[in-house]
Amino acid sequence: MPEKGMIKATDLFERVVHWMLAGSCILLFITGLGMMFRELNFIGSFMGGLVGLKYVHNFTGIIFIVSLILATRMWWREAGRFEFPDDLEWIKQAGGYLWHVDHVAEAGKYNAGQKMFFLTVVGCGALMGVTGLIMWFPMGLPMGLVRWMYPLHAFGFVVLFAFFFVHLYLGTIGSPGSLPAMLNGWVTRAWAKTQHPKWLKEMEAAGKLEVYGEENKEAVSH
Amino acid sequence: MMSASEVIKLIDTTRCTACRGCQVACKQWNELPGLRTKNRGSYQNPPDLGWNTWTLIRFQEHVNEKGTFKWLFRKDGCMHCTDAGCVKVCPSGALYHTEYGTVGIKKNLCIGCKECIAACPFEIPRYNSRTDKITKCDLCLTRLQANQQPACVKSCPTGALSIGPKDKMIAAAYDRVKVLGGDANVYGDKFLGGTHVLYVLSEKPEVYDKLPKNPSIPLSVTVWKDWLKPLSWIAGGGVIAGSLLHYILHGPKRPYPEADQGDHAERGE
Numbered sequence: 001m002p003e004k005g006m007i008k009a010t011d012l013f014e015r016v017v018h019w020m021l022a023g024s025c026i027l028l029f030i031t032g033l034g035m036m037f038r039e040l041n042f043i044g045s046f047m048g049g050l051v052g053l054k055y056v057h058n059f060t061g062i063i064f065i066v067s068l069i070l071a072t073r074m075w076w077r078e079a080g081r082f083e084f085p086d087d088l089e090w091i092k093q094a095g096g097y098l099w100h101v102d103h104v105a106e107a108g109k110y111n112a113g114q115k116m117f118f119l120t121v122v123g124c125g126a127l128m129g130v131t132g133l134i135m136w137f138p139m140g141l142p143m144g145l146v147r148w149m150y151p152l153h154a155f156g157f158v159v160l161f162a163f164f165f166v167h168l169y170l171g172t173i174g175s176p177g178s179l180p181a182m183l184n185g186w187v188t189r190a191w192a193k194t195q196h197p198k199w200l201k202e203m204e205a206a207g208k209l210e211v212y213g214e215e216n217k218e219a220v221s222h
Numbered sequence: 223m224m225s226a227s228e229v230i231k232l233i234d235t236t237r238c239t240a241c242r243g244c245q246v247a248c249k250q251w252n253e254l255p256g257l258r259t260k261n262r263g264s265y266q267n268p269p270d271l272g273w274n275t276w277t278l279i280r281f282q283e284h285v286n287e288k289g290t291f292k293w294l295f296r297k298d299g300c301m302h303c304t305d306a307g308c309v310k311v312c313p314s315g316a317l318y319h320t321e322y323g324t325v326g327i328k329k330n331l332c333i334g335c336k337e338c339i340a341a342c343p344f345e346i347p348r349y350n351s352r353t354d355k356i357t358k359c360d361l362c363l364t365r366l367q368a369n370q371q372p373a374c375v376k377s378c379p380t381g382a383l384s385i386g387p388k389d390k391m392i393a394a395a396y397d398r399v400k401v402l403g404g405d406a407n408v409y410g411d412k413f414l415g416g417t418h419v420l421y422v423l424s425e426k427p428e429v430y431d432k433l434p435k436n437p438s439i440p441l442s443v444t445v446w447k448d449w450l451k452p453l454s455w456i457a458g459g460g461v462i463a464g465s466l467l468h469y470i471l472h473g474p475k476r477p478y479p480e481a482d483q484g485d486h487a488e489r490g491e
Contacts, residue, residue, distance in 0.1 A: 035313040035314075035335070036313070036451060036454070037451075038313065038314075038315055041313075041314060041315070049333075050313070050314045050331070050333045051333045051334070051354075053333075054333045054334070054335060096475070097468070097472070097475060098468075098472065099472075135335075135336075135337075138336055138339070138340065139336075139349065143340060143345070146339075146340045147340045147341075147440050147442040147443075148442050149340075150311070150337065150340065150442060150443075150446045151442050151445040151446035151450055154446050154450040154451065154454065155450055157450075157454055158450055158453050158454045158457050159457075161454055161457065161458045162457040162458055162460070162461045163461075164458075165458060165461040165462050165465060166461055166465070169461075169465035169468075169469075173469060173474055174465065174468065174469065174474050174475065175474060175475045175476075176474055176476050176477075177476070177477055188477065190477035190478070190479075191477045193477070193478075194475075194476075194477040194478045195475075195477075
């Protein structure tokens with residue numbers, strides 16, 4: 001539960017869309033792996049056989065596409081565009097994650113690493129949606145086109161699967177205090193000041209910051 | 223006739239009269255319905271392979287460079303490759319290599335994903351939307367297992383079709399080509415690890431409709447199955463190992479303690 005003085009980082013809609021995207025993505029990973037590796041065919045036995053698994057995969061894909069569209073619309077303004085020179089500086093320092101940096105470039109609502117992650121998810125997610133739909137309905141399309149949908153789908157998987165674990169690590173034990181932003185939406189002021197100092201300052205300056213236990217009529221949501 | 227070792231079906235196109243007995247025998251043995259077609263001005267009927275047509279005589283009018291007219295007949299169907307693209311991509315193991323080296327199909331395992339359609343250099347597997355499954359020639363596997371010839375071979379009245387042990391059939395094909403001379407050639411033993419269906423062609427391969435000159439497993443299948451598939455778990459595993467290493471060596475990024483203190487000071491707590 002949030003304590004007095006905590007800061008609202010995300011609204012309910014953001015968190016619902018995030019978990020729709022995450023849930024569908026994980027289910028797609030599991031079912032996709034069940035088809036990609038014959039050793040993992042047994043995953044289908046929980047879904048009425050491999051045919052059932054195929055349909056779970058295909059229809060979960062629809063949920064994923066819808067979630068991706070919502071997420072892109074919702075986060076594009078904050079996470080889809082780089083701001084120079086701060087973001088470039090952050091990238092040069094690798095955000096202070098890989099070696100010691102005395103003063104990490106100040107990040108806004110999303111730092112450059114999060115923006116790169118977001119853009120990769122949008123790009124590869126769109127690739128997965130388009131190639132997946134063509135793989136689902138290939139009849140009547142030119143063979144030369146259909147043939148390349150499979151390796152492109154596999155390429156998207158390679159990237160998203162690797163990024164998924166980066167995201168999982170940095171959203172939990174790799175950056176303590178981050179997880180609550182996607183659970184109840186409340187983070188500590190120290191966490192916000194460390195991770196997103198520019199955002200904190202801007203919100204406070206605009207009087208839009210929502211602090212637990214304090215009234216704020218200016219607070220905005222998506 | 224057949225023991226459990228590799229077999230080859232030889233199609234000698236120079237002996238084929240296009241009676242289409244093999245087409246009928248295939249439908250009869252495999253209980254495949256004949257569907258109504260339209261007269262297109264060709265004896266080639268139905269016009270293409272389909273879920274209900276696993277073998278087909280292709281009729282082709284050909285005039286060579288000397289101006290000689292030839293009516294070419296080619297029995298089209300699964301080539302039963304050793305390096306079979308369809309077996310390589312099949313996610314469920316429905317397509318598999320039998321004890322005869324041929325490519326069999328376990329209907330109950332097929333999930334109708336259509337991946338084999340795009341992996342076959344000969345465009346053989348066909349999709350039946352009513353059953354949501356793939357169909358293709360299995361070289362009458364159950365007949366082979368019962369020491370019988372495939373239905374098409376059994377029906378052939380001219381000796382254009384024959385089946386036997388691999389080495390013997392390859393030798394027979396080359397003997398026949400030597401007798402024929404000219405452009406006659408053996409098609410099937412030099413690619414895809416050697417196919418289990420072999421042609422004796424009277425013309426160069428590129429003359430024939432729908433017959434790739436030098437077929438191979440599509441590059442897309444190699445990129446997908448040989449490169450990206452192993453890369454997926456290497457990349458995933460690498461990131462997990464890297465994250466653990468980061469946690470141990472560098473440590474997580476915690477909120478700065480001074481941020482907390484500064485905060486309290488600012489807020490007068």
